[in-house]
Amino acid sequence: MxxxxxxxxxxxxxxxxxxxxxxxxxxxxxxxxxxxxxxAKGKMISLATETDRTLFFDFLPLSLAEIRGFKTRFHLYTVPGQVFYDASRKLILKGVDGVVFVADSQIERMEANLESFDNLRTNLAEQGYDLAKVPFVVQYNKRDLPNVVPVDELRRALNIQGVPEYQAVAPTGVGVFDTLKAVAKLVLTELRKTG
Amino acid sequence: MNAQMVMYEDEFNQITQVCERLTREASAKVVFLVDKNGQLIASCGQTENLDTTSLASLTAGNIAATGGLAKLIGEKEFSILFHEGERDNLHITIVGGRVILVVIFDSRSSLGLVRLRVKKAGEELGRIFDGLLKKVEAPGAGSPFAEITDEDIDNLFSE
Structure with a gap:
């Protein structure tokens, strides 16, 4: 919240x-x-294992310009993606205002995408959120790799809601800020509705 | 789902007063208050060289993780956490089921004193937050964002 x-x-x-x-x-x-x-940024915190896998979360505080005299701050969190960290993922979703689903476009990760997507829906529901109502954006990442699933197919599997979607190559920044701006916009628009 | 967290000037001043008194009476270095989602509410004491935003987020993560552990063994939550360091110590308590009160202290104070003072301050803070919640839920407490325009939002991102 x-x-x-x-x-x-x-x-x-x-x-x-x-x-x-x-x-x-x-x-x-x-x-x-x-x-x-x-x-505009605070310190980035990564709670990771020795092999740089996210253990609990990454945290990045950003502050944007003022809107109606109020300074806007966005706290970005990631969840640990590995299946067995589910208890931690649930905790991080508490009080969420907007969600970005980052899909791995590689053919061999399609099943993992679907599993994680289902897991997101379930964990949000446990907190009393409906994915269809939460500000939500999908990012198809790793588009530079040779073995990627066509975007149409990814869309059919992960974005039947028709939310904003972006193709990305995260290490070089392609699509990264577009994704962030889109979710931030949805969050602020939602704030107007509930306000 | 939790209700929207809102802080007004009056309550903020009351909260800051309680935190300042606690800092003094517990001989603490720093006292800060965080909501369970990791947003910093107030901080007092020697905060100059402290990254309070990170502290707030990690404290909330810590409380969330210990809360998860509590549930696994059939407890509702662990309402007091204590971390002992070589020089500085952290005392963390949940106030009113909703906010987290953190006290950083060194050898000039003691765990007993901190616990005693935190108990009293916690009760006061609990009352302030109860009142705040009622105020937020009262009809007519409109958000300043009800009237923001698409242009306002777009302007945030114009580089």
């Missing part, structure tokens, strides 16, 4: 990057961190 602070005139929102293991969630955050002005 977003946090409106009239005292400091700030609004903070939480965005979670979800997806199967090694799909590029952390890489998305690393690119955003690398390309954001120092005054």
């Amino acid at each position: 977003s946090f409106i602070n009239y005292s400091s005139r700030e609004i903070s929102c939480k965005i979670v990057y979800y997806g199967p293991g090694l799909c590029g969630k952390t890489t998305n955050l690393q690119y955003i961190y690398a390309k954001t002005n120092p005054e």
Whole structure:
């Protein structure tokens, strides 16, 4: 849930990057961190294993310009993608304002995408959220690899809702900021509705 | 789902007063208050060289993880956590089931003193947050964002 602070005139929102293991969630955050002005970002925290797999979450605080006199802040989180970290994933979804699903476009990861997508829907439902109502964006990552599933097919499997979708190559930044802007816009639009 | 978290000037001042008194009375270095989603609400004491945003997010993660552990063994939650370091220690409590009160202290204070003072401050904070929640749920408490336009949103991202 977003946090409106009239005292400091700030609004903070939480965005979670979800997806199967090694799909590029952390890489998305690393690119955003690398390309954001120092005054607009806080420290990026990664709770990872010795082999750089996300153990609990990555966290990146961003602050954007003011809107109606309120400073807007976005807290970006990733979940650990590996199947057996499900208990941790549920915790990170608490209080979420917007979700990005990062899909791994490689043919051999299609099943992992579907499993993670189902897992997202289930875990959101456990927290009382309906995926169809949460600000939600899909990113088809790793489009530069040779063995990728056509976007049409990915769309049929992961985006029947017809939410905003972006093709991406996270290490070089293709589609990364488009994805972030799209989800941030949806979150702010939702805030207007509930306000 | 939790209700929207909102903080007003009045309540913020009351909360800050309680935190400042707690910092003094518990001889603490830093006191801060975080909501369970990791947003920093207030901080007092020697916060100059402290990354309070990261502290807030990690504290909430810590409380979430220990809460998960509690449920696994049939407890509702662990309402007090204590981390002992070589110099500084962290005392973490859940206040009013909703916010997290964190006290950082060193050898100039003691765990007993901190626990005692936190108990009193926690009760006061609990009352303030109960009142705040009622205010937020009251009809007519409109958000300033009800009237934002597409243009406002687009302007945020114009580079």
